[in-house]
Amino acid sequence: PDxxxxxxxxxxxxxxxxxSGALGRLExxxxxxxxxxxxxxxxxxxxxxxxxxxxxxxxxxGVSAFPAAVTAQMVGNFEASxxxxxxxxxxxxxxVTVRALDLDRxxxxxxxxxxxxxxxxxxxLVTGWEAVxxxxxxxxxxxxxxxxxxxxxxxxxxxxxxxxxxxxxRGTGVDAAGLARKTExxxxxxxxxxxxxxxxxxxxxxxxxxxxxxAGAILAARQHRIPVILxxxxxxxxxxVLHRAAPGALDHAVAGHLSAEGGHRxxxxxxxxxxxxxxxxxxxxxxGAALAIGVLKGALACHSGMxxxxxxxxxxx
Amino acid sequence: PDxxxxxxxxxxxxxxxxxSGALGRLExxxxxxxxxxxxxxxxxxxxxxxxxxxxxxxxxxGVSAFPAAVTAQMVGNFEASxxxxxxxxxxxxxxVTVRALDLDRxxxxxxxxxxxxxxxxxxxLVTGWEAVxxxxxxxxxxxxxxxxxxxxxxxxxxxxxxxxxxxxxRGTGVDAAGLARKTExxxxxxxxxxxxxxxxxxxxxxxxxxxxxxAGAILAARQHRIPVILxxxxxxxxxxVLHRAAPGALDHAVAGHLSAEGGHRxxxxxxxxxxxxxxxxxxxxxxGAALAIGVLKGALACHSGMxxxxxxxxxxx
Numbered sequence: 001p002d003x004x005x006x007x008x009x010x011x012x013x014x015x016x017x018x019x020s021g022a023l024g025r026l027e028x029x030x031x032x033x034x035x036x037x038x039x040x041x042x043x044x045x046x047x048x049x050x051x052x053x054x055x056x057x058x059x060x061x062g063v064s065a066f067p068a069a070v071t072a073q074m075v076g077n078f079e080a081s082x083x084x085x086x087x088x089x090x091x092x093x094x095x096v097t098v099r100a101l102d103l104d105r106x107x108x109x110x111x112x113x114x115x116x117x118x119x120x121x122x123x124x125l126v127t128g129w130e131a132v133x134x135x136x137x138x139x140x141x142x143x144x145x146x147x148x149x150x151x152x153x154x155x156x157x158x159x160x161x162x163x164x165x166x167x168x169x170r171g172t173g174v175d176a177a178g179l180a181r182k183t184e185x186x187x188x189x190x191x192x193x194x195x196x197x198x199x200x201x202x203x204x205x206x207x208x209x210x211x212x213x214x215a216g217a218i219l220a221a222r223q224h225r226i227p228v229i230l231x232x233x234x235x236x237x238x239x240x241v242l243h244r245a246a247p248g249a250l251d252h253a254v255a256g257h258l259s260a261e262g263g264h265r266x267x268x269x270x271x272x273x274x275x276x277x278x279x280x281x282x283x284x285x286x287x288g289a290a291l292a293i294g295v296l297k298g299a300l301a302c303h304s305g306m307x308x309x310x311x312x313x314x315x316x317x
Numbered sequence: 318p319d320x321x322x323x324x325x326x327x328x329x330x331x332x333x334x335x336x337s338g339a340l341g342r343l344e345x346x347x348x349x350x351x352x353x354x355x356x357x358x359x360x361x362x363x364x365x366x367x368x369x370x371x372x373x374x375x376x377x378x379g380v381s382a383f384p385a386a387v388t389a390q391m392v393g394n395f396e397a398s399x400x401x402x403x404x405x406x407x408x409x410x411x412x413v414t415v416r417a418l419d420l421d422r423x424x425x426x427x428x429x430x431x432x433x434x435x436x437x438x439x440x441x442l443v444t445g446w447e448a449v450x451x452x453x454x455x456x457x458x459x460x461x462x463x464x465x466x467x468x469x470x471x472x473x474x475x476x477x478x479x480x481x482x483x484x485x486x487r488g489t490g491v492d493a494a495g496l497a498r499k500t501e502x503x504x505x506x507x508x509x510x511x512x513x514x515x516x517x518x519x520x521x522x523x524x525x526x527x528x529x530x531x532a533g534a535i536l537a538a539r540q541h542r543i544p545v546i547l548x549x550x551x552x553x554x555x556x557x558v559l560h561r562a563a564p565g566a567l568d569h570a571v572a573g574h575l576s577a578e579g580g581h582r583x584x585x586x587x588x589x590x591x592x593x594x595x596x597x598x599x600x601x602x603x604x605g606a607a608l609a610i611g612v613l614k615g616a617l618a619c620h621s622g623m624x625x626x627x628x629x630x631x632x633x634x
Contacts, residue, residue, distance in 0.1 A: 066336075073632060086622075294408070298405050
């Protein structure tokens with residue numbers, strides 16, 4: 001981040017027509033955003049929401065409430081602007097881009113062996129990297145992939161430890177028997193690679209293509225100095241891979257929301273991020289982060305649009 | 318609320334391309350809004366943010382960090398679109414209206430006697446009532462009034478009991494000595510009318526013109542079936558008067574945010590409202606509620622804009 005821009009933004013904030021600190025977290029967000037954009041008085045004009053889709057071999061174990069065919073059906077829905085994330089993105093002036101990653105070729109079942117080959121992992125990371133619009137000024141990575149909370153939970157368990165049940169939730173709404181199968185798959189997958197310390201290898205072993213693409217996209221946004229809003233459980237698992245690979249890798253990201261998915265609070269704690277919203281969403285797609293675009297736009301609108309005490313002829317405190 | 322519209326909205330929600338319940342609180346908000354608008358598939362197109370300003374005799378006791386002159390200066394800032402609430406309203410397509418209530422004639426010091434005469438109370442209630450645009454489809458009441466957290470705390474203490482310190486916070490940032498004076502004024506004001514059971518009489522005795530105007534406006538919105546987003550501590554104190562006067566009087570309102578002002582959580586508990594946002598704001602003006610307009614617009618955009626399973630050719634769970 002650009003320290004000079006942050007200092008100039010802080011000086012501006014002190015002159016705005018409000019008691020010092022009265023906008024709470026909006027003030028912190030404005031300084032953080034100013035630093036990453038290198039601009040003391042920026043606006044958010046070109047947000048991008050990139051949705052990545054992938055299919056998962058582990059679905060054959062009955063870990064989801066929906067059949068794998070829904071992944072491709074929902075990609076069609078994203079492309080036709082019919083999904084929740086489309087409505088939220090439109091609300092806040094964001095463009096939605098969609099990348100389906102080899103939906104007809106699911107990852108291998110991670111309980112049995114590596115989910116992806118090295119080539120497949122790299123291809124997915126690159127797809128994510130290339131999906132980021134360098135001209136965007138805010139980035140959200142969303143996902144669709146029947147079975148991907150199972151993959152995300154396995155990644156979290158492998159990287160953070162604990163019990164499989166700590167990380168495994170209902171996802172799209174699996175029943176009790178399905179949850180038990182899911183928890184067992186998560187436990188077995190993580191146990192299969194016990195001791196693996198390389199976060200990217202954990203991603204290859206247990207991840208999905210869309211999870212890897214999100215990681216690649218979050219990295220690319222960093223390269224382009226585009227601030228990121230993280231979405232829910234799956235996005236946070238992708239972010240955890242980066243966080244464990246390089247401390248500070250997520251300094252350009254804020255947590256958009258706390259999902260209702262069981263393990264998300266623990267995952268945000270692992271990332272050291274406090275969510276902007278907590279409204280019980282558990283949809284994925286980037287929906288929670290897209291909703292948080294409104295908060296960030298509001299923060300920057302205040303910071304960059306408010307009058308100063310001097311401009312407004314208002315007495316300071 | 319319109320039960321048929323709620324039932325139709327619920328039926329629609331069940332058909333949207335998402336797992337049941339996956340949009341969490343956004344789904345509840347959509348049904349609530351549909352009920353008050355009598356429309357199973359509504360959009361928010363014409364939100365209004367009405368800012369009311371008043372001055373307070375109690376300020377002479379040194380209870381605020383800012384001089385009373387700032388109230389009028391900030392009214393100028395609202396009218397020139399320079400304040401935080403103007404930026405947030407513009408972000409979410411809301412119109413801001415401003416009503417200054419007799420700024421050159423502060424209320425009487427409520428420690429000594431009634432803040433307002435009966436005529437003054439009625440005039441302020443009517444000003445609030447008439448400020449509501451009947452064509453608005455969402456309403457936020459905001460305020461500006463140096464000293465008004467002191468008035469709001471006294472109202473809360475008189476109506477809810479407890480200790481003065483439970484309800485008295487730093488407001489715009491008063492120092493420790495000012496906070497002690499403020500707490501003492503709150504205690505003395507409430508003690509002066511101990512036993513008073515009529516909420517409107519409490520409002521007359523301890524309130525301010527802008528606080529009364531907010532109460533009048535929230536009532537008018539109910540009459541026009543316009544859903545309301547409550548703002549922070551002062552707005553919530555105005556709402557508390559209505560809540561104690563008539564159970565259910567705030568059914569058409571949601572709490573926009575949890576303010577950083579000390580007593581706000583307790584006040585929301587008294588109202589039985591869970592806030593949509595909790596971002597440490599403590600500015601008033603309607604700013605927290607204006608930010609929450611984005612959440613509500615997002616909720617209705619999803620509800621009314623998403624494709625159904627059938628429309629999108631997506632398999633249900």
